[in-house]
Amino acid sequence: TDRAPVYVVHFTQVAALERAQALTSVNVATRAERDAIAEAIGGFRFSAGFGRTLSRLVRHGIGVHHAGMLPRYRRLVETLAQAGLLKVVCGTDTLGVGINVPIRTVLVTALSKYDGQRTRHLSAREFHQVAGRAGRAGFDTAGTVVVQAPDHTVENERARTKAGEDPKKLRKLVTRKPPQGFVSWGEPTFERLLAAEPEPLTSSFSVSHAMLLNVIARPGDPFTAMRRLLEDNHEPRAAQLRHIRHAIAIYRALLAGEVVERLPQPEPDGRQVRLTIDLQPDFALNQPLSTFAVASLDLLDPSSPTYALDVLSVLESTLENPRQVLQAQRHKARGEAVAAMKAEGIEYDERMELLEEISYPQPLKELLEHAYDAYRRGHPWVADHELRPKSVARDMAERAMTFAEYVGFYGLARSEGLVLRYLADSFKALRQTVPEPARTEELRDLTEWLGELVRQVDSSLLDEWERLTSPVEGTGDVVVRDEVPPAVTSNVRAFRVLVRNALFRRVELAALRRYDVLGELDVEAGWDADAWANAMASYFTDHDQLMTGPDARGPALLLIVEEPDRWLVRQIFDDPAGDHDWGISAEVDLPASDAAGEAIVRVTGVNRLD
Structure with a gap:
C-alpha cells in the first residue's frame, strides 16, 4: 500500500x-x-x-x-x-x-x-x-x-462492537481486565507524548580515579585544569559541588596510596603534584583493568597445561559481562545439576537449596579476587571498575565448539551478535594486553584461533573498513555484497587449531558416549550413531576410560599430513594406560573449509593402530 x-x-x-x-x-x-x-x-x-x-x-x-x-x-x-x-x-x-x-x-x-x-x-x-x-x-x-x-482494550472494543446498541447485551458484557502489574496506556497517553517536548538530556559526567590520573599526568597545573573541568560546564551548581567533593576525596586517596606526591617547590608551569607511577599508553582509553591483568599474569605458571586458558580467564575477568550468555550458562548448569540430583534421589527442598549455589563458570575466581584486593591497595583507581570473573571464550575453547555450535548449545540464536562482540573484545584483549614474554606457543594458537573464528563469522568486528553491502555507483541497482573474509586455510596456525578442536569435540562426545550427537556430526561420512557405538565399544573393551584433560587436547596427540587439497589427520586417544594406540582418522577438505569458513572434517576411521 x-x-x-x-x-x-x-x-x-x-x-x-x-x-x-x-x-x-x-x-x-x-x-x-x-x-x-x-x-x-x-x-x-x-x-x-x-x-x-x-x-x-x-x-x-x-x-x-x-x-x-x-x-x-x-x-x-x-x-x-x-x-x-x-x-x-x-x-x-x-x-x-x-x-x-x-x-x-x-x-x-x-x-x-x-x-x-x-x-x-x-x-x-x-x-x-x-x-x-x-x-x-x-x-x-x-x-x-x-x-x-x-x-x-482491543478485545473489549470488539466485544462492544459485537453487542451493538442492544441494552441487554451491553449489560451482560464482561470486560477484560489488564494483567496484574500491567502498565496500561491509551489515547490520552498518546496525545500527551505527541504534544510533549523531549525531556532535557541528562548529563553523564562523573569524576573518576582515571580522570584525575590523566589530568595529573598532563603538562601544567592539574589543580587549575581540574577546576576548569569541574566548574566550566553546564551542570547545576549543586552537581558541580558534588563532583568537586568527590574529586577531593579521590585525590586524598591517591596521596594516601602514594600514587601521587606533592612537590617540595612548584614547577615553572605551576605544577605542585606529580605521579609516582608510569601509566600504560592510552590509559583509561583501553580496558581500565588491563594493568591489573598484566600484573596478574605473574601469578600463572607458563609450564602449566592450562596456562593459555588461564591467561584468557584473567582477561575475561576485566571485560563487561555479556548478561544473556551468563544467564544461559547458569540455566544450563542448573538444568544439568537438577538431572544429576534427581538421579541421586535428592529431595526437592534440598535440590532447591543446592541450586542456589550453582552459577555460571568463573575460573580462577578466588585467585583473581585476592589479587584484585592486593592490587587495589597500591592502585586505588581500579576501585572504579568491578572485577567480573567468567568464562565465555574459554568455555567455547574448552568445549571445542564452533560459533554455531556454541550458540545452539546455549540457545543464544537471538543474541548471537552479543556473543560475537564479546568474543571480539576477548581477542582484542589477548592481542593488546599480553606482553611478549608472557606469550607461549599455545597462547599464540589460542589467540589466532579466536581471531579467525570472529573474522569468519563477521569480519566487520575486526576489520571495520570492510563493508558488507554497497550500492553500485552509476546505476539504480541495489547489490548486497557479502564481504568474504580471507580463506580460513590461509591462516595456517589458526586453521590447525580449528581442526584440532573439531576432532577433540568428537573425543569429548565419545568419552561421554554421546553417539547420537556424533552420528549427527558424521552421518554424511557414513558414521551414524550405530557406527560410532560399535567402534567405541571395541575401545572400551581395551580401556575403561577415555581421557579428556589438557594433555588429551594438546597438539602432541594430533598428527597431520598436509596435501594440496586435503589434510590427512589422526587424533590419538589419551587412554589411561598411555598406550596411545587408538584414535580417529579423518580427512580435512581444504576447499570446502574455505567455502564454509570452518574446518570441514570427514571421519574415515575409529580404530586401533598396531
Whole structure:
C-alpha cells in the first residue's frame, strides 16, 4: 500500500521476531518484488540457526532488526530497507537510532517498556525518537505514526462492537481486565507524548580515579585544569559541588596510596603534584583493568597445561559481562545439576537449596579476587571498575565448539551478535594486553584461533573498513555484497587449531558416549550413531576410560599430513594406560573449509593402530 514501508516497533527482541514470523502468512510483497529481493541478496551467506530464519523472512519482504543480531545481518536489513525492497521491518528501537531508512509508517506496539528495573511509560524523547522514523526528509514528504492499543482494550472494543446498541447485551458484557502489574496506556497517553517536548538530556559526567590520573599526568597545573573541568560546564551548581567533593576525596586517596606526591617547590608551569607511577599508553582509553591483568599474569605458571586458558580467564575477568550468555550458562548448569540430583534421589527442598549455589563458570575466581584486593591497595583507581570473573571464550575453547555450535548449545540464536562482540573484545584483549614474554606457543594458537573464528563469522568486528553491502555507483541497482573474509586455510596456525578442536569435540562426545550427537556430526561420512557405538565399544573393551584433560587436547596427540587439497589427520586417544594406540582418522577438505569458513572434517576411521 501507499503506507509501506512499515516499521513495527517492539520493546523486546522476542516479540519483534515473533511478529515477523507471524506476518509470513500474509503476502506483503508481490512476486516481482520478491524476485528483486532474491536478486539483490544474491550469494549472501546465511549461517545456520537465526540466519536461515532471516533468509526466509527477507525473501518475503519482511525484515528484523535488533541489537542481538550479527552486524552483517543488521546491515543486510538496512540495505534492503534503504532500497525500498522490504515492506515491513519488525524491530526494537535500534532502528530508531542513527540509521536513515525510508519508513513511511511507524507502528508502535506499546507505549510502555521495561527499562531493566521497572516497566514504565515511554518518555517523550523515546517516543519522538521512534516516531521520527516516519516520513524522513529526503525520502517522503509525510509520514504516519500509529500506536497499537493494549490487547485487553482491543478485545473489549470488539466485544462492544459485537453487542451493538442492544441494552441487554451491553449489560451482560464482561470486560477484560489488564494483567496484574500491567502498565496500561491509551489515547490520552498518546496525545500527551505527541504534544510533549523531549525531556532535557541528562548529563553523564562523573569524576573518576582515571580522570584525575590523566589530568595529573598532563603538562601544567592539574589543580587549575581540574577546576576548569569541574566548574566550566553546564551542570547545576549543586552537581558541580558534588563532583568537586568527590574529586577531593579521590585525590586524598591517591596521596594516601602514594600514587601521587606533592612537590617540595612548584614547577615553572605551576605544577605542585606529580605521579609516582608510569601509566600504560592510552590509559583509561583501553580496558581500565588491563594493568591489573598484566600484573596478574605473574601469578600463572607458563609450564602449566592450562596456562593459555588461564591467561584468557584473567582477561575475561576485566571485560563487561555479556548478561544473556551468563544467564544461559547458569540455566544450563542448573538444568544439568537438577538431572544429576534427581538421579541421586535428592529431595526437592534440598535440590532447591543446592541450586542456589550453582552459577555460571568463573575460573580462577578466588585467585583473581585476592589479587584484585592486593592490587587495589597500591592502585586505588581500579576501585572504579568491578572485577567480573567468567568464562565465555574459554568455555567455547574448552568445549571445542564452533560459533554455531556454541550458540545452539546455549540457545543464544537471538543474541548471537552479543556473543560475537564479546568474543571480539576477548581477542582484542589477548592481542593488546599480553606482553611478549608472557606469550607461549599455545597462547599464540589460542589467540589466532579466536581471531579467525570472529573474522569468519563477521569480519566487520575486526576489520571495520570492510563493508558488507554497497550500492553500485552509476546505476539504480541495489547489490548486497557479502564481504568474504580471507580463506580460513590461509591462516595456517589458526586453521590447525580449528581442526584440532573439531576432532577433540568428537573425543569429548565419545568419552561421554554421546553417539547420537556424533552420528549427527558424521552421518554424511557414513558414521551414524550405530557406527560410532560399535567402534567405541571395541575401545572400551581395551580401556575403561577415555581421557579428556589438557594433555588429551594438546597438539602432541594430533598428527597431520598436509596435501594440496586435503589434510590427512589422526587424533590419538589419551587412554589411561598411555598406550596411545587408538584414535580417529579423518580427512580435512581444504576447499570446502574455505567455502564454509570452518574446518570441514570427514571421519574415515575409529580404530586401533598396531
